[in-house]
Amino acid sequence: AQSVTQLGSHVSVSEGALVLLRCNYSSSVPPYLFWYVQYPNQGLQLLLKYTSAATLVKGINGFEAEFKKSETSFHLTKPSAHMSDAAEYFCAVSRSGQGGKLIFGQGTELSVKP
Amino acid sequence: EAGVTQFPSHSVIEKGQTVTLRCDPISGHDNLYWYRRVMGKEIKFLLHFVKESKQDESGMPNNRFLAERTGGTYSTLKVQPAELEDSGVYFCASSQEWSKEINTEAFFGQGTRLTVV
Numbered sequence: 001a002q003s004v005t006q007l008g009s010h011v012s013v014s015e016g017a018l019v020l021l022r023c024n025y026s027s028s029v030p031p032y033l034f035w036y037v038q039y040p041n042q043g044l045q046l047l048l049k050y051t052s053a054a055t056l057v058k059g060i061n062g063f064e065a066e067f068k069k070s071e072t073s074f075h076l077t078k079p080s081a082h083m084s085d086a087a088e089y090f091c092a093v094s095r096s097g098q099g100g101k102l103i104f105g106q107g108t109e110l111s112v113k114p
Numbered sequence: 115e116a117g118v119t120q121f122p123s124h125s126v127i128e129k130g131q132t133v134t135l136r137c138d139p140i141s142g143h144d145n146l147y148w149y150r151r152v153m154g155k156e157i158k159f160l161l162h163f164v165k166e167s168k169q170d171e172s173g174m175p176n177n178r179f180l181a182e183r184t185g186g187t188y189s190t191l192k193v194q195p196a197e198l199e200d201s202g203v204y205f206c207a208s209s210q211e212w213s214k215e216i217n218t219e220a221f222f223g224q225g226t227r228l229t230v231v
Contacts, residue, residue: 046219100219101162
């Protein structure tokens with residue numbers, strides 16, 4: 001069975017500071033991993049995805065994530081937070097052959113202080 | 115190109131009533147998914163259509179929920195009769211290909227917020 005755990009339901013950073021959102025997964029097979037973002041009153045938007053190619057994945061809006069098999073982690077980072085990054089972020093896992101059937105973490109609300 | 119569209123954006127109904135949610139996927143996308151997020155919980159998979167066929171409905175909570183996808187285009191999710199615990203945000207997503215080798219991106223709609231009172 002697969003599962004995803006996001007550490008911290010709320011994270012607050014100052015503008016310009018490092019953003020680190022944590023995600024750990026459990027999977028008995030090689031996983032496909034995703035980060036989605038939901039801005040207020042909008043749908044989920046894909047930030048980046050890992051599909052067994054490079055372990056360091058770059059996404060949109062300056063975000064990146066590193067797949068670490070030994071730690072079963074896929075943490076999301078951004079070197080310098082911007083006010084527009086305030087949103088809810090979701091880590092998700094799926095299996096090859098499962099198409100868009102995603103298993104989501106609980107979500108992390110990111111606040112950015114001026 | 116239009117994205118995934120969901121109607122209505124909000125719905126407030128009384129316990130015992132019927133509600134129908136609609137999802138229009140991106141044109142040409144064979145795969146359509148329904149998800150639900152109950153307040154305070156994670157987003158959970160409900161079911162998956164490939165064209166007009168139900169590929170996987172393992173996440174449907176109970177038989178009060180009925181999903182259809184007429185002609186492989188738009189999809190509806192009916193809740194009848196609605197209960198208080200059905201409140202939440204219902205998301206629809208679509209993707210183009212379904213292959214054992216390729217895990218293509220699923221595009222999400224903005225969701226329908228359902229409140230049962």
